[in-house]
Amino acid sequence: MTTYRAGRPWRSAAIGRIAAVALSLVLTGALAPAPAAGAVAPAPATTGAAGGAAACPTDPATPKHRLRAMWIASVANIDWPSRTGLSVQAQQAEFRAWLDLAAQRNMNAVVVQVRPTADAFWPSPHEPWSQWLTGTQGGDPGYDPLAFMVSEAHARDIEFHAWFNPYRVANHDDPTRLVATHPARRNPGWRFAHGGKLYYNPGIPAVRGFIEDAVMDAVTRYDIDGVHLDDYFYPYPVSGETIPDASAYAQYGAGFGNVHDWRRDNVNLLVKELGQRIHAAKSWVEFGVSPFGIWRNAATDPLGSQTSGMQSYDAVYADTRLWVKQGWVDYIAPQVYWHIGHPTADYETLTAWWASVVKGTGVRLLIGQAAYRAGAAGQDAAWQRPGELADHLQYNRRHPEVVGDVFFSAKDIRADRIGAVSRLVGDHYSRPALIPARGGAAAPASPSITSATRLPGGVSLSWQRDGSSSPLSYAIYRVDSSPAADPCFFADARNLLKTTRGTSFTDTTATAGTYTYYVTAMDRLHHESAPSAGRVVAATGPFSVVVDNRDAGFTAGSGWGTSSFSSQLHGTDYRFAEPVAASDPAWFKAQIPAAGSYRIEIWHPANSGYNSATPFIVAAGGGNQVINVDQRVSGGQWRSLGTFTLSAGAYNVVGVSRWVSTAGYVIADAVRITRV
Missing domain, CATH: 2.60.120.260 (Galactose-binding domain-like)
Incomplete structure (x- = not known):
């Protein structure tokens, strides 16, 4: 991810004082006596997925469908592993702790950097083991990190999106420091140095094919849920330097009026071809890109945003708007790393612009959030407000095209400086959420709860799938007492307890009261079934909640x-x-x-x-x-x-x-x- 300096301080709006307002309560009517323990309540009369009935009141603070993720960066040991040379046990313990943090914060996805510098966090036949594991490029870490990470994430029903940096070879410009078998050493014509770093040349067709092959090896061999590219395409501009690709342009640039259009086409081809290959191999794997937050400024292009910052279209040759309009990606996650009211790139202005770009395309919009700025020294005054990040998500509610957020990075979620992350979680992530569904496939059949038993530590549930379907995961809902079944129980996440890829769950938050449980099934694309019939667990002893x-x-x-x-x-x-x-x-x-x-x-x-x-x-x-x-x-x-x-x-x-x-x-x- 790229970090950027913010501009002027956030302009806080005046907070009005409300005159004396009388308190009032609207009380519901009495309920019928609770059924006996284990009784079955009829399923809500829905015709589709849970919550499919119209006109159900919902709480925007507990949305049902939201992708909530954090980036876990491996380059330079930013997040994981915390340093090179850790034992297998220590590396694995650290990664489990990151997943546990995500679960505690009600996140449902992680985006993990598995190819940071033309290397691999799995035994790749194309590229060497990453130096960020052992400290030595090509050094075997003693296990398969990617297989381990995917398994651990799925055990918590957290999606695993594998993050690849396409062109960066090294954060230095000395090819002799690469392991002798590195493809960039064996093919010196594939690379160039720029700004003190080494890159693969995006203009060479063989390079593009090689990068795609390296990514597809992970796609075909591992049960990843997504392929994620970051914002590094052509190198970011360096003062006094030009990209040394004149010979490649002379060889491959026929038909292009200038080198800039040729460079954009090279990146376009990578994005288009990679998306096609991913979906041909595994249709359910999502393909997304997290670009720099500004495509183009309106002063340069009338289709651009009302901003005045660096333009990714011109600076790194990333025509992200085209990728969305052509449907080459499943989601776009622009790094909108500026605060509300920023004079160069206002958060609200950019979010609204991206929402207008994806509208009607079928491409989903996630917002890349700058958790690293919140409460950090040297940041603008706006980032010293505990509510800045929370206010970003509050604004997102105005745009239904925004279906989630990704936070950079994991260590900043854990640090929770000035309580900014706790504030965000309290305001927006107080309940779990389901991954937004995509595609038009039919939902799975409803599962059946087979047992619901009160134990000293809570309520134990078990269920079974319908024999005609093979769900990927399940959602468990709990409603207080035993009211008549109502589709509105599932309209938002207020009653959602947990999602799991298993067929059992123990509700450790259950007290002595009466509860009704429901379970739904979800497929690989997150289409949700209608709910099961409810299973009532009666109160024990005097009522207490x-x-x-x-x-x-x-x-x-x-x-x-x-x-x-x-x-x-x-x-x-x-x-x-x-x-x-x-x-x-x-x-x-x-x-x-x-x-x-x-x-x-x-x-x-x-x-x-x-x-x-x-x-x-x-x-x-x-x-x-x-x-x-x-x-x-x-x-x-x-x-x-x-x-x-x-x-x-x-x-x-x-x-x-x-x-x-x-x-x-x-x-x-x-x-x-x-x-x-």
Whole structure:
């Protein structure tokens, strides 16, 4: 990936104050008594995939279909391996940790660099082992990293996109430092030096065929889900240097009026031919490119964007707009590495432009996000705002063409400087998401849940596929209590628990309450079946439910941040907000099985900087009751608000209000509701 310097600071919009607004609750009606444990509820009456019914209300904060990925860079040991010469066990442990991080952040794909410098992270017959594994180019690492990585990713139902740098040979310009068997040494006419680096010459047909063969070896031998090219095509411009390809142009450039059009055609041919070969070999493997974020500026080309930065069409000869319009790629993931309001390349301007380019083409749009900038020293003031990245995804909601994001890079997701990643996850990745489907294939048949058993550690589920189909993976949904089946349960991800490539799952988040489970099946292109019949697991003992701020029952506005600063938290993080003279509560929603008396307890971290009179709102049967809590003390434990009469139904039971005159953050972390 290429990094770029940002310009002027982000221009924050003025935040309006809302006048006094009365709090109100809309309560649902009472539910019928829960069926016996293991009872089967009828499947929702859908005619297609889960959530296929029209007019279902959805929450844009819990989208059902989204590709969420991070780049894992191997060149120069940026992300993995962390250094050369690690043992097999250490390398594998590091990679598993990256996958676990992706899963914790509700990501569903990784883009891993497997050919960083004309070398390989697998036993390639075309190119030497990568030096970034052992420290020595050609050195056998003692195992097959690509086979291992694909297997580990799929075990977590995380897609594995193999990332290839097409032309870069080395980050130095001395061919004698390449291993003696390197194709660039055996074929000196294939390469040139430029800007202190070595490159394969894109204008030589034999080079293009060789690069395609090297990539296709990985495609045909491994169960990868995607082939991903980055933004390095022809070398980026170097002051005072020209690309030394005059002889290749003289030999192969007939029919082109200038060297620039010829160079673009060379890259076009690689992209077109590689896409064709990939789909001919494995139709389900996605082919995508992550180019520099600007194609051309409107001042140069009326088809371009209202920007004034470097143009990839002219600088590196990447005609990315053409690739989209011709359908040579399945997705485009431009690196929109600028902040909102940047004077040269505004994030919103560029995202809107790319959305207009892909519209109607069938090519999917992912946005390359600059996680490396968030909170980093030397970046523009905009990147010191914890909410900058989250605001990017908020803006993406305006453009349905944007179906996901890819973050550079893994180490920056882990670093979570200034809490920017936690904020993003809290605002946009609070629930899992399915990979967006592509193509027009029919969805698989619905699976059947064969068992649903309550265990000390949760609820154990098993299911079986329909004998007429062979799904790749499954999605598990959970609905509180045992309401009548409703297609709207599946309209977004609020009830989505997990995806898996197995046929069993243990829901460790299940408490003593009554739940109804559903399972759907998905094929290689992520078409989702209609849901199975529901399987009810009845409550045990007195009703008790815990709602954490990460659960589907929690909602909060954009004024609420996300933090994991305090060790007294419940779960993985908690929400915080500044006091305001306006109604902006965070709500904990629960399914109350029957009218009666319930003890309500709260959990929050404590800190001297938190609020001394945080208002907790309880939607009691006789009307809202407000209890003020001093959150400076007694953190990291359950604190009782009292016993209240609650109505039956699924509704917002407990709220945390920001409307308080005392200073200090108000905190929303978790509530526990128990029948007494």
